[in-house]
Amino acid sequence: MEVSKELILNALWETLYMVSVSLFFGGIIGIFLGVLLVVTRKGHILENRLIYSSVNPIVNIFRSIPFIILLVAIIPFTRLIVGTSIGTTAAIVPLVLHIGPYFSRLVENSLLEVDEGIIEAAKAMGATPLQIIYRFLMPEAFSSLILSLTTVTIGLIGATAMAGAIGGGGLGDVAITYGYQRFSSITILVTVVILVILVQAIQEIGNRLERKARRI
Amino acid sequence: MIEFRQVSKVFDSGGKKVEALKNIQLSVNKGDIFGVIGFSGAGKSTLIRTVNLLEYPTSGEVIVKGKNLAKLSHNEIREAKKDIGMIFQHFNLINSRNVFHNVAMPLLLSGYNKKAVEDQVYETLRFVGLEEKANNYPDQLSGGQKQRVGIARALVTNPSILLCDEATSALDPETTKSILNLLKRINEEYNITILIITHEMEVIKEICNRVGVMEDGQIIETGSVYEVFAHPKTATTRNFVKSVIRDEVPQSVYQLLKEKDHFSRIFKIEFFGADSGQPIVSKTAKIYNVEINVLFGNITELQGIPFGNLVVELIGDNYEIERAIEYIISQEIEVKEVIEDGSEQRIDIERVVGNALHG
Numbered sequence: 245m246e247v248s249k250e251l252i253l254n255a256l257w258e259t260l261y262m263v264s265v266s267l268f269f270g271g272i273i274g275i276f277l278g279v280l281l282v283v284t285r286k287g288h289i290l291e292n293r294l295i296y297s298s299v300n301p302i303v304n305i306f307r308s309i310p311f312i313i314l315l316v317a318i319i320p321f322t323r324l325i326v327g328t329s330i331g332t333t334a335a336i337v338p339l340v341l342h343i344g345p346y347f348s349r350l351v352e353n354s355l356l357e358v359d360e361g362i363i364e365a366a367k368a369m370g371a372t373p374l375q376i377i378y379r380f381l382m383p384e385a386f387s388s389l390i391l392s393l394t395t396v397t398i399g400l401i402g403a404t405a406m407a408g409a410i411g412g413g414g415l416g417d418v419a420i421t422y423g424y425q426r427f428s429s430i431t432i433l434v435t436v437v438i439l440v441i442l443v444q445a446i447q448e449i450g451n452r453l454e455r456k457a458r459r460i
Numbered sequence: 461m462i463e464f465r466q467v468s469k470v471f472d473s474g475g476k477k478v479e480a481l482k483n484i485q486l487s488v489n490k491g492d493i494f495g496v497i498g499f500s501g502a503g504k505s506t507l508i509r510t511v512n513l514l515e516y517p518t519s520g521e522v523i524v525k526g527k528n529l530a531k532l533s534h535n536e537i538r539e540a541k542k543d544i545g546m547i548f549q550h551f552n553l554i555n556s557r558n559v560f561h562n563v564a565m566p567l568l569l570s571g572y573n574k575k576a577v578e579d580q581v582y583e584t585l586r587f588v589g590l591e592e593k594a595n596n597y598p599d600q601l602s603g604g605q606k607q608r609v610g611i612a613r614a615l616v617t618n619p620s621i622l623l624c625d626e627a628t629s630a631l632d633p634e635t636t637k638s639i640l641n642l643l644k645r646i647n648e649e650y651n652i653t654i655l656i657i658t659h660e661m662e663v664i665k666e667i668c669n670r671v672g673v674m675e676d677g678q679i680i681e682t683g684s685v686y687e688v689f690a691h692p693k694t695a696t697t698r699n700f701v702k703s704v705i706r707d708e709v710p711q712s713v714y715q716l717l718k719e720k721d722h723f724s725r726i727f728k729i730e731f732f733g734a735d736s737g738q739p740i741v742s743k744t745a746k747i748y749n750v751e752i753n754v755l756f757g758n759i760t761e762l763q764g765i766p767f768g769n770l771v772v773e774l775i776g777d778n779y780e781i782e783r784a785i786e787y788i789i790s791q792e793i794e795v796k797e798v799i800e801d802g803s804e805q806r807i808d809i810e811r812v813v814g815n816a817l818h819g
Contacts, residue, residue: 361552368512368623369566369613370541379565383556457556459597 251418252434258332258413259442262404266339267397273344274396275389277303278351279377289363289373306345312406314338319410335404335412343400350392354385387457394450398443415439461621461653462488462511467520469506480506482677484520488670493647493654495664495685497700498674504657507674508623511655512544513537524621542570545614545652549626551606553598553613559585560594563612570617584612588642604635611642615650622646624656628663640666661704665689665762673697686762705768706758709798713755713771717798724753724775726798729788731759731766740791741772748784750776771798 284296315338322337323329366380405416415435423432469481480503488494498504509515567577585591588608628636672682692698745752759768774781
C-alpha cells in the first residue's frame with residue numbers, strides 16, 4: 245500500500261506537537277529540579293539536605309525506568325491529568341515525566357560548571373539566593389543550557405516513536421504500523437529521512453544559538 | 461573600622477578539624493591601607509572573608525564600623541555588604557555580560573532605576589579608565605583591565621571599605637604597579653579603607669601603611685610597614701622583607717675581604733629612615749681620615765622614607781675607622797661588621813659592632 249502525503253504530514257504534525265508541548269513542560273520541570281539539585285547541595289547557596297536527598301533519588305528513579313514501561317505504568321496518572329489515557333495528548337504526560345528528570349541532570353551539570361568565584365562575587369555584593377540564580381548562575385550557564393536543551397529535544401523525538409504504544413501517533417508510530425508491520429519499506433524510508441532532517445535541523449539551530457550566546 | 465576580636469575559624473573537612481584562624485586580634489583603622497601578608501595556607505583568605513561574612517567565624521567577633529555583621533538579619537547583612545566592596549585574584553566577572561553590565565550589577569541587585577545606574581556606572585568606569593570599554597566583554601580584556609572592571613564593580617556602590625583578595629597575584633609586575641596605583645588613588649580620593657591580603661611583599665611595600673604578618677592561622681607580627689620592615693621579629697617576616705630588600709652580603713664582598721692587600725674593614729650600614737644613605741657616607745669621609753668605598757647598596761623607599769643597607773669598605777688606620785663608625789652609630793644608624801669566618805674559610809658572620817664600641 246502507498247503512504248499518503250496527508251498521513252505523513254499529519255504524523256509530522258503530531259510529532260512536533262508532542263515534542264514542543266512536552267519540551268515546554270519538561271523544560272520547566274528540568275530547570276526547576278536542576279536548579280534545586282545544585283543550590284541545595286552541600287555548601288551551596290541554599291544548602292538543604294532534606295530537599296537534596298529527596299529530589300536526587302526521585303530524579304534517578306525516573307531516569308532508570310525505560311520509557312516504554314513508564315508510558316504504560318503511569319496510565320492512571322495520565323488519565324487524571326489530561327482526562328484520557330490514549331492519544332497524542334495523553335502521550336505528552338509520560339514524555340514530560342521522562343524528559344524533565346533527564347533535563348534536570350543536564351541543567352545540574354551546566355550550573356555546576358559555573359565558576360565558584362562568580363557565586364562568591366555575587367555573595368560579596370549582597371545578592372539574594374534568587375538573584376544569584378537568575379543574575380549570575382543562569383546567564384553564565386546559558387550557552388551550555390542551550391546545548392542541553394538541544395540534546396533533550398532530539399531525545400524527545402526518539403521517545404515520541406514509542407508513544408505509538410498508547411496511540412500517540414507521530415512519525416515513529418507511522419514507521420512502525422505502516423512500515424514495519426505492513427512491510428512498507430518506502431514508509432520507513434520516508435519517515436526516517438524526515439526524522440534525520442528534523443534532528444539535523446534542530447542540532448544545527450542549537451549549535452548556532454549556542455555560538456551566538458558565546459558571541460563567537 | 462574593622463576589628464577582629466579573638467576570631468577563630470575551624471573547618472570541618474571529612475571529620476578532620478582544620479583551624480584556619482586562631483584567636484585573631486587585629487584592628488584596621490579608617491583610612492588605612494592595611495596589608496596582611498602570609499604564605500599560602502596561612503589563613504589570610506579566610507581572614508578577609510570573615511569581614512563580609514563569606515566565612516562566618518567559629519568564635520569571636522568581626523566588628524565592621526561598630527557592628528558585628530554576624531549578629532544582623534539576612535537583610536541587614538545584605539545592606540551592610542553594599543558598604544564593603546571586594547575584588548578577587550581571578551576577577552570573578554560575569555563572562556556572559558559586558559563591562560557595563562558587570563559594573564552595574566551591584567546597583568541592579570538593589571533595584572536602582574536605569575538612569576541612576578547609567579550615571580553611576582559611567583562615572584566609576586571613568587575613574588578606573590575603562591569608559592570606552594563599556595560594551596566589551598570580559599574575554600576581550602587584558603588581566604589588568606579585568607581587574608579594573610572588578611574594582612569599578614566594587615566601587616560602584618560607594619563603599620567605605622574595599623577588600624582585596626590577592627588582587628594582583630594573577631598580574632604581571634607592570635600591571636600590578638598600575639593596579640596598586642589605582643588602589644592608592646581610591647584610598648586617597650574616596651577615603652576608602654582598604655584591606656589587602658597578599659603573598660607579595662612588593663604590594664605591602666608599594667601601598668600599605670600598616671601590615672600584619674600571618675602564619676599558621678595567627679597574626680605573628682603587626683605594626684606600621686616601616687616598623688615591621690626595619691625590625692622584623694620573626695623568621696617569616698625576615699623572609700618577606702628579604703624578598704624586597706636584599707639583606708645578605710653578596711659573595712663578591714667576602715671575596716674582596718679575603719683578597720684585599722691593604723688594611724681596611726668592611727661594614728654593613730643599615731638605614732631605617734632618618735637620613736638617607738649618601739650624606740652620612742660623605743659626611744663621615746669628610747670628618748674622619750678614612751676613605752669610604754661603597755661596595756654594595758640596596759636602598760629603597762618606604763612611604764617616602766629611605767630604607768635599606770649599604771656595604772662599605774673603610775680604608776684608613778684602625779683608630780680613625782673606629783671613630784668613624786662610632787660617629788655613624790651616633791646618627792641612630794645600625795652598623796654591622798662583615799668579618800671572615802675562620803673555621804669555614806668563608807666569611808659570612810656579621811658581628812654587631814655597636815655594643816663593643818660603646819661599651
